[in-house]
Amino acid sequence: MDNSSGDHQINNFKDFGFDKSVMEGLDSIGFEIPTPIQKQIIPHIMQGCDVIGCAQTGTGKTAAYLLPVLHRIINHPVKGVNTIIISPTRELAIQIAQALEGLSYFVNLSSMAVYGGTDGMEWEQQKRALSQGVDIVVATPGKLISFLNMDIIPVSQLQHLVLDEADRMLDMGFVDDIMKIISYLPENRSTFLFSATMPSRIRELSRKILKNPVEVNIAVSKPAAGILQAAYLTHDSQKLQLLAKLIRDRDLPSILIFASTKSKVKTITRELLSAGFQVADIHSDLEQTEREKVLLRFRTRNLQILIATDVLSRGIDIENISLVVNYDVPHDAEDYVHRVGRTARAEQSGIAITFVNETDMFRFSKIEKLIENEIIKLMPPPEMGPGPEYNPKSSGPVHFHKRNVRKK
Numbered sequence: 001m002d003n004s005s006g007d008h009q010i011n012n013f014k015d016f017g018f019d020k021s022v023m024e025g026l027d028s029i030g031f032e033i034p035t036p037i038q039k040q041i042i043p044h045i046m047q048g049c050d051v052i053g054c055a056q057t058g059t060g061k062t063a064a065y066l067l068p069v070l071h072r073i074i075n076h077p078v079k080g081v082n083t084i085i086i087s088p089t090r091e092l093a094i095q096i097a098q099a100l101e102g103l104s105y106f107v108n109l110s111s112m113a114v115y116g117g118t119d120g121m122e123w124e125q126q127k128r129a130l131s132q133g134v135d136i137v138v139a140t141p142g143k144l145i146s147f148l149n150m151d152i153i154p155v156s157q158l159q160h161l162v163l164d165e166a167d168r169m170l171d172m173g174f175v176d177d178i179m180k181i182i183s184y185l186p187e188n189r190s191t192f193l194f195s196a197t198m199p200s201r202i203r204e205l206s207r208k209i210l211k212n213p214v215e216v217n218i219a220v221s222k223p224a225a226g227i228l229q230a231a232y233l234t235h236d237s238q239k240l241q242l243l244a245k246l247i248r249d250r251d252l253p254s255i256l257i258f259a260s261t262k263s264k265v266k267t268i269t270r271e272l273l274s275a276g277f278q279v280a281d282i283h284s285d286l287e288q289t290e291r292e293k294v295l296l297r298f299r300t301r302n303l304q305i306l307i308a309t310d311v312l313s314r315g316i317d318i319e320n321i322s323l324v325v326n327y328d329v330p331h332d333a334e335d336y337v338h339r340v341g342r343t344a345r346a347e348q349s350g351i352a353i354t355f356v357n358e359t360d361m362f363r364f365s366k367i368e369k370l371i372e373n374e375i376i377k378l379m380p381p382p383e384m385g386p387g388p389e390y391n392p393k394s395s396g397p398v399h400f401h402k403r404n405v406r407k408k
């Protein structure tokens with residue numbers, strides 16, 4: 001069922017009828033006006049309907065489910081775990097847990113984030129806390145299954161299941177894990193599924209696990225308005241020099257660079273460091289604690305430039321990035337939207353620049369088609385010599401890579 005009329009008469013957070021403690025959380029965080037997805041989805045979740053939310057990060061989808069879930073928990077407390085939120089990555093789980101902490105600051109409830117990469121002592125602590133029952137569990141699938149297999153989480157009265165970034169979970173091979181998790185949960189619950197894209201596999205999953213869902217679509221596959229997008233036509237040999245020039249000329253406070261492979265990330269980092277820039281990288285070779293430390297430095301503006309593989313391209317909420325650079329054209333067109341979505345969050349403006357070499361031109365034209373927008377093509381400055389001529393037809397056909405299944 002499609003429903004996009006759920007937002008009539010909703011102009012303000014107080015129109016939802018949230019509990020006072022939820023309103024206090026909103027006040028302290030400073031959210032004043034609901035975003036479009038919040039206007040459309042919140043009334044349905046308040047009523048306990050199953051919901052499919054088709055929305056990318058940056059639209060306010062996290063608060064769209066957290067706020068009504070908090071309200072419902074206050075009004076229908078249960079014994080044991082009330083809500084499980086499943087996230088494909090640790091980074092997104094941490095980010096959801098942080099949003100939850102802020103929004104629920106004045107609400108009397110307990111929550112716990114459960115994700116991989118924790119040590120034995122933490123595992124024991126989590127086990128103890130979970131067995132006593134917390135209201136909200138935010139978890140990655142693998143870790144959650146281990147606890148469910150041990151039969152220590154009291155889920156028999158569970159009210160809500162949230163699947164965040166469901167498309168990402170399927171891409172990462174978590175479908176069996178999700179079905180296994182669901183086999184532990186009571187049928188009489190509300191399920192909310194969020195996904196940036198709606199491929200047929202997501203529809204199939206929804207048919208299996210949701211009941212008469214209301215579907216809300218928010219501008220899928222289009223970067224938020226306010227992002228200035230441009231492409232440089234470059235040979236690979238020109239990319240490093242061009243990147244250094246872009247950074248030097250603009251002197252922006254917060255720059256995020258994505259490259260296709262770990263080894264490229266390391267090379268770019270090395271080169272920029274030796275050119276005197278303040279830069280760090282983040283990829284799957286790093287331990288969880290190191291990743292968090294780097295992210296924190298970047299978030300708090302103690303690090304100007306962060307270089308990442310696509311680990312960061314979805315789900316992570318770092319605000320106010322002034323410039324995103326795709327050092328390579330993303331393999332997956334939807335990833336472009338997600339990467340560019342790191343900038344211009346919540347209606348601020350940002351710049352997104354993509355380097356396009358001769359073999360990536362066809363793939364880039366696919367992205368333009370997807371976002372229904374022709375992106376301006378620029379040549380490198382004359383002192384670097386000419387870039388390749390733009391000819392998207394000659395570089396195809398493209399073999400789109402299956403997105404990498406990330407090592408856990």
Ligand code: AMP
Binds near residue numbers: 035057
């Ligand atoms: P999300 O799509 O959930 O990752 O949210 C994107 C960003 O928008 C986050 O930084 C949120 O804190 C922020 N945000 C969410 N809802 C609102 C709102 N109603 N007003 C202002 N900012 C918001």
